[in-house]
Amino acid sequence: MNGPALGTARPLGATLRRATVLPLSDSALPYRDGWVWLSQWVGASRLAWRQLRCEPTRLFAAVTGVMFATVLLVMQLGFRSALFDTATALPRALHAELVLINPMTMALFRAEPLPRVRGFEALAVPEVTKAVPIYLAQVFWRNPINGRHRAIQLIGFDAEGGVVRIAGLVPLVPLLRRVDAVAFDALGRPEYGDIAALLSRPGALDAQIGSHEVHVVGTVRLGANFGADGNVVMSSTTFHRIVPNMRRSDASVIALKLRPDADPTRVQAELRRFLPPDVDVLTHRQLVQREREYWASTTPIGIIFAFGCFLGLVVGIVIVYQILFTDITNHLREYATLKAMGFTNQYFDQVVICEAMMLAGLGLMPGILLSAVLYRYAAAGTYLTLNLTGQRCALVMVLILAMCISAALLTLHKLRRADPAEMF
C-alpha cells in the first residue's frame, strides 16, 4: 500500500506533499476554479447519496412523496390536456384555413346561428375556393338496446367537401349521401349502446334520434368531450330532417378552403373588411385557441385542473422540505463538525441541493410509470383521450426538479445555524 507510513522517520507532511495547506488570503481560496467547483459538486453528491441511503425509511417516505406529487401533476395535466384535446376535437378536425363563425359563439357545442349566405359572400374573394356550412345541434339519442335516451351532438355537413377530417369517415362518405344515413362516434360513452357490436351483426342497424328514425352505416372516431358525451355525423340533408326547426339558412360554422398559395392572414383581413359584423372570420388556429380559452377560463374546469397542479406542487414541496429539514436537523452536529474542519456553507448547500435532486430523480420515474397505468384506467372510465406524451413527461420532470430544489432552498437557513463554535 503506497500510503503514509506513520511509523517511519519520514514526516507525514513530506509524504502528503500534495495535500497543500491553503494560503490565508481570501482571494487565494479557489472558489473560482472550475475544476474545484466541479469536484466539490461530485463530493457533495457523494455525501448526499450516503446521507439519504443510511436512512432507508426516510428515503422511502421522501421518494413516495415525490412519486405522489408526480402522479398528481401528471394526472392533472393529463385531464387538463384531455379537456382541451377533446373540447377542440371538432375544431381540430376541420380541414380549413379559415372559418366563419357568429361572434357570439363561445364554444362550438353551443354555436349561435350564422347566416349561410355569408359563405357565398366569402366566395367573392378569389383565394376562397370552397365555403362549406357545418350544422351542429344536440338532440336525444335512443339507445337501441335498452331504450334509454341521452343527449348527443349532431354534426351535419357535406362530407364530400373534404373540410372535415374525422378518423373513419372517408370510407363512409358515399354511404352518408343516402337520406337518413348516419355515422356513429365509436369513442362516445357506452350509455348510447354498443353500436360497433350491433353493426357487426348481419343486417342493417336502425336507431332513433329525437323522433326520427336513422340508419347507422358505420362508425367514426372523434371522442366525447365536456360538452357532449357522443357524436353522430351525417349529411346536412339528414341533419335538417332530424332537426327541422333549425333553419337551413343558418349554419353553426362555415369552413372556408383557400387556394394552396393563398395567405390565410391576408384573406382573413380582406374578408373582415367587407363582411358584415354578424360574422367573425377566424383562422383555424384561432378557432382552436378560442375553444381552448373558453374551457380554460369561462368555465371553472380549466381553473380547477390548474389549481390541482398547483396543489400537487405545494404538497410535493412540503413533503420534500420536511424530509430535508429533518435530515439537516438530525445531522446538524455533523455539519457543524465539518464546518470546524473547514468545509464552507457553499458545500453544504450543494449537499442539500444534491439530495433534493436525487429525490426528484428517484421519485420521478416510478411516478410516471404509475401515472401511465392510471391513465389507462382513467381513460377507460371517462372515455377521454389521455396520452402520456414526451412533452408532458419533460414538463413534469422540470416541475418536479424545480419543486425539490425549491424545498432544498427553503431548508438552507437551517444549515446556517450549524455553528461549529457551539460544539465546544
Place this chain on the structure above:
Amino acid sequence: MILADINLTLEPGEIVILTGPSGSGKTTLMTLIGALRAVQTGSCLVLGHQLSGAGERARVAVRRQIGFVFQDHRLLGALSAAQNIAMSLEIDSSLGERDRMRWAIAILEAVGLADYAAARPDELSGGQRQRVAIARALVRNPGLILADEPTAALDRQNGRAAIELVADLARRRGLAVLIVTHDLRISGVANRTLSMEDGRIDGHMAYYEVSD
C-alpha cells in the same frame, strides 16, 4: 466572556492541558484559537496567521490547518471509518477519491484500525470511534491539534489509549496539541498543565501565540 491577560505559546510537539472550572473561559479560548469565532479585540496569532479582524473565509483557511478532536467523536454516521477520514481530505480537491481512501486506510493502519476501515461508527466501540476521530484530525497533517474533553466519553483504558495515541503522533510529527479536559487521569502525557479561571491563565499577559 472576556479573556484577559492571556499569554499562551505552544511549541511544536508540545502537549498542553488546559483545565479549570466551568465558565472559566476554556471553551472560549479554544474556539478563538480554532478560528471558530471572530476575535473582537486583542491579537490572536495562530500558526503564523493573525486572526484578529480576519473574515470568515480567512478563518476557514486557518481551520483547515487545525485538527479538532471532540468529546463525542462527531463522526458522520452515514460514512464508514475510512470515508469519515477521507472526508477530511476532500477539502483539498487536488486529491482524487482513490488517493483520499488510500491515505485514510493508511492512517487507520497507523492507529491500529485497518480492519475496521469499512465499519460504520455505530459498529465501533467508543474507544475505536475516538481513534477514528483522532485519525481524521491528523490525516491532513495539521500544525495544531485542539482536543475538547477527548476522553470524557471513554473508560479509563480507552481514554488513556486515545490520549497516548495523540501524544505519540504529535511528538513524532512535531504537532502542537492543546487539550481542554477535566480528566486528571491523562495529565501525565502533557508537557504542561495550565489552569484557567475567570478568563485568565496564571495571570500572564495579553496575547497568545501558537508557533508553527
